[in-house]
Amino acid sequence: MSVLRTSGGLSVAYRPRALAVGSGCLLLALLGALFTLASGGGDYPLSVDQVLSTLIGQGNPADAFIVREVRLPRVATGLLVGAALALGGAVFQSVVRNPLGSPDILGFTQGSAAGALVAIALLGGGSLALASGAILGGVGTGLLIYALSWRQGLHGYRLVLIGIGVTAILTGVNGYLLTRAQISEAARAVLWLTGSLDGRGWEDVLPLLCAMVVLLPVVLLGCARALHMLEMGDDTAYALGVRVDRVRLAALAAAVLLVSFGAAAAGPVAFVALVAPQLARRLTKAPGPNLLPAACLGSALLVLADLVAQRAFTGHELPVGVITGVLGGGYLVWLLATERRAGRI
Numbered sequence: 001m002s003v004l005r006t007s008g009g010l011s012v013a014y015r016p017r018a019l020a021v022g023s024g025c026l027l028l029a030l031l032g033a034l035f036t037l038a039s040g041g042g043d044y045p046l047s048v049d050q051v052l053s054t055l056i057g058q059g060n061p062a063d064a065f066i067v068r069e070v071r072l073p074r075v076a077t078g079l080l081v082g083a084a085l086a087l088g089g090a091v092f093q094s095v096v097r098n099p100l101g102s103p104d105i106l107g108f109t110q111g112s113a114a115g116a117l118v119a120i121a122l123l124g125g126g127s128l129a130l131a132s133g134a135i136l137g138g139v140g141t142g143l144l145i146y147a148l149s150w151r152q153g154l155h156g157y158r159l160v161l162i163g164i165g166v167t168a169i170l171t172g173v174n175g176y177l178l179t180r181a182q183i184s185e186a187a188r189a190v191l192w193l194t195g196s197l198d199g200r201g202w203e204d205v206l207p208l209l210c211a212m213v214v215l216l217p218v219v220l221l222g223c224a225r226a227l228h229m230l231e232m233g234d235d236t237a238y239a240l241g242v243r244v245d246r247v248r249l250a251a252l253a254a255a256v257l258l259v260s261f262g263a264a265a266a267g268p269v270a271f272v273a274l275v276a277p278q279l280a281r282r283l284t285k286a287p288g289p290n291l292l293p294a295a296c297l298g299s300a301l302l303v304l305a306d307l308v309a310q311r312a313f314t315g316h317e318l319p320v321g322v323i324t325g326v327l328g329g330g331y332l333v334w335l336l337a338t339e340r341r342a343g344r345i
Helices: 016-039 048-055 061-096 108-122 127-149 156-180 183-194 202-230 234-239 244-266 272-284 291-311 320-341
Strands: 002-005 011-014
Touching: 016 061, 048 061, 061 156, 061 202, 061 244, 061 272, 061 291, 108 127, 108 156, 108 183, 108 244, 127 156, 127 202, 127 244, 156 183, 183 320, 202 234, 202 244, 202 291, 234 244, 272 291, 272 320, 291 320
Parallel strands: none
Antiparallel strands: 002 011
């Protein structure tokens, strides 16, 4: 760990390796975003020079429309959703002190999916109703899991087990809601459930951006240090002056909102929240939740996965959730095998 001292007497502690990993992942995300803007899917290829010229206002009207109204909102959604899911996943894994503590496994993304399906299948709502349903479903599921898990405190394994049970219940509910929907609504719901960045506009970006502006300081400034201490155990955290229950509640509330807003923007994209924090820990080799490296890595993973989804099959574009699901599922199998060999499960 290094310490940076300023002339005003302030000092900032940082880990050079973690800073390098976070900066590298952010650069990778931005390069992937630029390449996606330049080549992207569709029948209108653009060079990097054309994209840069259009972004500074020197492109022709056709290029400006493609870049600013079609591809830039898609890339911005991917960057923000990846960061939101990864940051939420890092908080969950830190709170429960378990690498399986991901919103995908604990039921929060299924709760968002249930809310969205109610909006689509039962209410016949549009994009605004779908996003609102996803947020309300995620928040409601978070409150339910927290209430069921609470017993003179919140134990990590109890939260995981109850979350798995809630996930199983919500999976059945979501299947039933799909059977109630009309064919066109069911097709729309299935595409959303898979997770996709196709057709995203600025109306999808702005709510998530506002949520990130509010929630990022809460997580990074208000909870990061306390989460690092919580990973050492509740007793140690109490001894170091951490208000454990208050910090845990604030961190979980922020994480649930991050995941819910991310799902509202792009659907419940699978496994980003599970994989990004774990990769960040392995790359930085630093203790603690590694919140900033996880967020940067989540953005890079989702943007690059979307690029692969657009170009993997000529003439056919895959939803980004297919790519993250295949890669994340393989990582989950490897993680479970590793934990079993280590005797932790």
